[in-house]
Amino acid sequence: MDTKEIAAQISEIRSNINNFLIRELKRYTIEGLAPSHGAILHYLFTNKKMTMKDMAKAVRRDKSTLTALVCKLVSMGYVQKETVADDQRSVTIRLTPEGKKLEPVFREISDNLLQTIWRGIDEAEQKEVMRILQKIGTNVR
């Protein structure tokens, strides 16, 4: 494949990964969640509590996008918001008990995805491609 098609290839892989995740979420009957919501939950599984600002940075989305995404997670009962005592501007988000129940499902979906992506690609190749992708990432930043 021509090296000129790198952008198209990256774009297609991203799109396929997205579809994979949406399909998997459906399969586990978690309908209506997008990968971005999954990313938020992912961070909450390890962090317990984060401000909107930090989460926006973590999931690399605009703060206004995060407002909408979190709003949906709250309405679905997976996440709750609370204002910070010492800084009334800040809002933290955390998992509800219902949200915590999602962790094993997400872990499994994540494992499935990684196994699918790296199928037939040995560890040395994986490391090599990650190294170059990181370089590309900084190049185009």
Added chain:
Amino acid sequence: MDTKEIAAQISEIRSNINNFLIRELKRYTIEGLAPSHGAILHYLFTNKKMTMKDMAKAVRRDKSTLTALVCKLVSMGYVQKETVADDQRSVTIRLTPEGKKLEPVFREISDNLLQTIWRGIDEAEQKEVMRILQKIGTNVR
């Protein structure tokens, strides 16, 4: 970088490429066009005439998305539509004279992008990463 972060890395690179293209398009005073419009034009530079169906497949977008994208290009005067004589369902699109003028600009933007992406990555590495990305692409399809 951990191989588990492949999805996030792919996603970020795509996003950065998109931003790069939007920035470049602005720089050349082609405001209001998204990379998807650029992809359509790109195919019209080499193909002269394509049906909506074929173009949707080429740019990997839903046909309804293509309707909207082409609609915008038409309204901006870069593209024109015409129904096919022997199949009244089909519509072909082609560049207007105004649209043809964009070719050198797009060629330059495309060259800039490729040069940016591959900076400091030698040809063997480029080939290797493309090979593995292609494998990933089929894995996750």
Added chain:
DNA sequence: AGATTATTGTTTGATATCCAACTAATTCTG
């Protein structure tokens, strides 16, 4: 302390995107 500046999050408006339902035209089939 009071005024200015910076930060945090929400709201609003615009757009790309997909899916499902639809229309119109063509092709297939019995």
Added chain:
DNA sequence: CAGAATTAGTTGGATATCAAACAATAATCT
């Protein structure tokens, strides 16, 4: 050949996304 099935494109509805404008609070400076 007439009815059924397929195909090409559009329309409508939903959503993720960003940027800009805004409100509220905190920090800084004079």
